[in-house]
Amino acid sequence: MDKRTFLKSLGLAATSIPSLSFGKEDFFETIENQKKLLASILQKGDTIGLIAPAGVIDTEESIVLTKEIFETFGFKVKEGKHIRSRYGNLAGKDEERLSDLHSMFADKEVKAIICIRGGAGASRLLPQIDYKLISQNPKVLLGYSDITALIMALFKKTGLISFHGAVGISTWSNTVAKSFENQFLLNNPVVFANPTDKGDNFIQYKERITTLKSGQAEGTLLGGNLTLISGLCGSDYLPDFTNAILFLEEVDENIERVDRMFCQLKLAGILDQIKGFIFGKCTDCGPTAGYGSLTLEQVLNEYIRPLEIPAYSGAMIGHIANQFILPVGAKVRMDADKGTITLLDKVLKD
Structure with missing residues (x-):
């Protein structure tokens, strides 16, 4: 996991790219006034969107296996347009990765968004995210590692509860699969x-x-x-x-x-x-x-x-x-x- 350039990349992104987010008056400054935004429970037959908002996907097999996982659950799978893009160690330029993120939240057919991997680079997107779009279209977002940046920012700016857990290229044991089903299909307290x-x-x-x-x-x-x-x-x-x-x-x-x-x-x-x-x-x-x-x-x-x-x-x-x-x-x-x-x-x- 390449995280060495995180601080530098966040600083460059924050100073060089205009923000599309809410004004500061819309931020939730304390836990007490933090609103919680919930996505909807999933059903078999729903469409899952796959994105790569951070590190590059270096093998086609990573995409194939990720699709197979969620098709085995009974979902349809929709690929982000730019998941095969590459820009250095990143899965495409910032605007490409951002486009896939926005497209999946805007797509009424897509009910959940799964990150294929972490890596590095998600933090570069934070100043450019359209948080109003996301607040109007709350969906399940699942990922971990570098995806922490998205999870934190989305909760801070919109109140969306996102999920820290296995990405597409993780090893999906029966234990992880049961946990996914219990959380997202059954909506059971855990x-x-x-x-x-x-x-x-x-x-x-x-x-x-x-x-x-x-x-x-x-x-x-x-x-x-x-x-x-x-x-x-x-x-x-x-x-x-x-x-x-x-x-x-x-x-x-x-x-x-x-x-x-x-x-x-x-x-x-x-x-x-x-x-x-x-x-x-x-x-x-x-x-x-x-x-x-x-x-x-x-x-x-x-x-x-x-x-x-x-x-x-x-x-x-x-x-x-x-x-x-x-x-x-x-x-x-x-x-x-x-x-x-x-x-x-x-x-x-x-």
């Missing part, structure tokens, strides 16, 4: 919890959670990729985190940079605002070469434990198989001792 299968072992060794601070908390679920959240600090594209439940995940970063990003969240005041904290997986995150670095455990101990709020790590969130499909912006209850996230309201319209 309890997200790690698997508890011990296998042939006396105790559970895999997929354990670590309680950082005991307790329960209720609030609005916000979060995503750590790099993207920290990179959006100071912009108009992060919602208010007061009394939120913050979840984070990361991939392919050394712990020195992870520490720096947690420091950014602390300096920006975000960590002092939240009511609960959940860390997923830090996939392929290792120590810094040379002098080494802190461990992830030390980073979480230093930034999270002193907050004295319910917190745990090890949740099935991130660049892993069988990851949760989390509705960002939903009201939830977290239990740091059991390692659970419980939805308190339905997140789609029946």
Whole structure:
């Protein structure tokens, strides 16, 4: 996952391209006045739109497999016009990727929008998005990693609850497929919890959670990729985190940079605002070469434990198989001792 140019690209986009979004008076400045915009429940036979708003799709098989996944669910599939485009490491120029995003939200036939992959580049689109168009056509948007930028911005500007979870090129196990069906076709309130299968072992060794601070908390679920959240600090594209439940995940970063990003969240005041904290997986995150670095455990101990709020790590969130499909912006209850996230309201319209 290439995230190194995120901050630079966001700055360039913000200064060079005029915004098509609402005026500042339309922004939701606090969680208290944040309206929730819900998409509609899906039905078999509905049309799913495929887009690539970030990194380039480098193999045709990625598109073929993504289509097969959703056709197997019983959906029709519509491709974005530019999903095979390429501009460096991006899936086309900004205007091409933006065009596909807008076209899918505007298309009355399309009921949900699936990102084929993450990568890098979604943040470049934020100043150009037509948020009024999206607010008038709320739809399911599913993705993670770099798609965090879109999920955060859409919630901040429109109140749309989008979904942090598997993209098209993810491994769609039966567990993920059942989660998708339960969430989007059945619209059932969900309890997200790690698997508890011990296998042939006396105790559970895999997929354990670590309680950082005991307790329960209720609030609005916000979060995503750590790099993207920290990179959006100071912009108009992060919602208010007061009394939120913050979840984070990361991939392919050394712990020195992870520490720096947690420091950014602390300096920006975000960590002092939240009511609960959940860390997923830090996939392929290792120590810094040379002098080494802190461990992830030390980073979480230093930034999270002193907050004295319910917190745990090890949740099935991130660049892993069988990851949760989390509705960002939903009201939830977290239990740091059991390692659970419980939805308190339905997140789609029946």
